[in-house]
Amino acid sequence: MDIRGHIDLLLLSVLHDRGAVHGYAVITALRDRSKGAFDLPEGTIYPALQRLERAGLVGSRWDDSAPRRRRVYELTEDGRRACADKKTEWRGFVVSVQAVIGPMAVGGPA
Amino acid sequence: MDIRGHIDLLLLSVLHDRGAVHGYAVITALRDRSKGAFDLPEGTIYPALQRLERAGLVGSRWDDSAPRRRRVYELTEDGRRACADKKTEWRGFVVSVQAVIGPMAVGGPA
DNA sequence: GTTGACACCTAGGAACGCTATGCCTAGGGT
DNA sequence: ACCCTAGGCATAGCGTTCCTAGGTGTCAAC
Numbered sequence: 001m002d003i004r005g006h007i008d009l010l011l012l013s014v015l016h017d018r019g020a021v022h023g024y025a026v027i028t029a030l031r032d033r034s035k036g037a038f039d040l041p042e043g044t045i046y047p048a049l050q051r052l053e054r055a056g057l058v059g060s061r062w063d064d065s066a067p068r069r070r071r072v073y074e075l076t077e078d079g080r081r082a083c084a085d086k087k088t089e090w091r092g093f094v095v096s097v098q099a100v101i102g103p104m105a106v107g108g109p110a
Numbered sequence: 111m112d113i114r115g116h117i118d119l120l121l122l123s124v125l126h127d128r129g130a131v132h133g134y135a136v137i138t139a140l141r142d143r144s145k146g147a148f149d150l151p152e153g154t155i156y157p158a159l160q161r162l163e164r165a166g167l168v169g170s171r172w173d174d175s176a177p178r179r180r181r182v183y184e185l186t187e188d189g190r191r192a193c194a195d196k197k198t199e200w201r202g203f204v205v206s207v208q209a210v211i212g213p214m215a216v217g218g219p220a
Numbered sequence: 221g222t223t224g225a226c227a228c229c230t231a232g233g234a235a236c237g238c239t240a241t242g243c244c245t246a247g248g249g250t
Numbered sequence: 251a252c253c254c255t256a257g258g259c260a261t262a263g264c265g266t267t268c269c270t271a272g273g274t275g276t277c278a279a280c
Contacts, residue, residue, distance in 0.1 A: 133259070152260080153260090153261085178257075178258060180258065180259080181259070
């Protein structure tokens with residue numbers, strides 16, 4: 001499935017709910033929550049997390065308590081705000097698309 | 111607003127409902143239906159329509175009845191099928207995103 | 221001893237959306 | 251006469267984004 005432009009929303013949402021998580025756990029969380037629909041490759045997730053970090057929406061640190069060193073990410077204050085904003089934006093987006101393509105996507109065609 | 115990856119759905123939907131339309135009319139239809147949310151520039155619409163034509167989902171011809179020559183686009187049989195498919199896909203996409211970000215986008219937070 | 225899950229990272233390509241620009245007509249304002 | 255706005259088509263080229271494809275390494279199971 002095609003997630004263009006909505007990765008940030010998904011990532012921020014996972015980090016919002018899960019607190020501090022490492023990249024691989026984000027991948028599995030996304031896969032599990034979406035029932036397999038969002039099975040995103042590492043080459044998508046890691047650069048995306050780095051982008052969010054550069055944007056100041058998440059912070060990261062190394063977690064050495066695990067058997068293998070892992071980098072854990074966590075929302076910043078800005079990130080929490082951005083997460084809420086993007087959810088609002090998402091709702092508006094859905095409403096607008098619905099308005100264009102017709103109402104059948106809400107109640108179903110039958 | 112950000113429509114990445116969903117232009118095709120919007121365009122096909124408009125063409126599906128409107129029949130034969132020219133590019134500029136697609137722009138205004140999109141703007142009107144979405145209440146201004148999707149105010150897409152010509153540099154987005156025309157290449158997108160050409161893409162759809164290359165993909166065999168729409169056909170085009172010149173309409174010389176208007177004071178100024180206009181190119182009108184219309185769904186092909188494949189296009190009609192693709193439109194239905196993309197609507198189904200869209201519904202699944204919304205469900206999946208909702209599953210990841212939480213249910214608050216349906217009933218509202220309050 | 222090799223397979224598979226866990227875990228991180230990057231280079232590079234392809235596609236996409238948009239900005240900017242060009243060209244043209246018609247009508248209204250000044 | 252002049253300009254502006256709305257209508258109408260089209261392309262070049264940029265920046266971003268996502269993903270493919272590779273590389274590194276641990277650990278447990280078979």
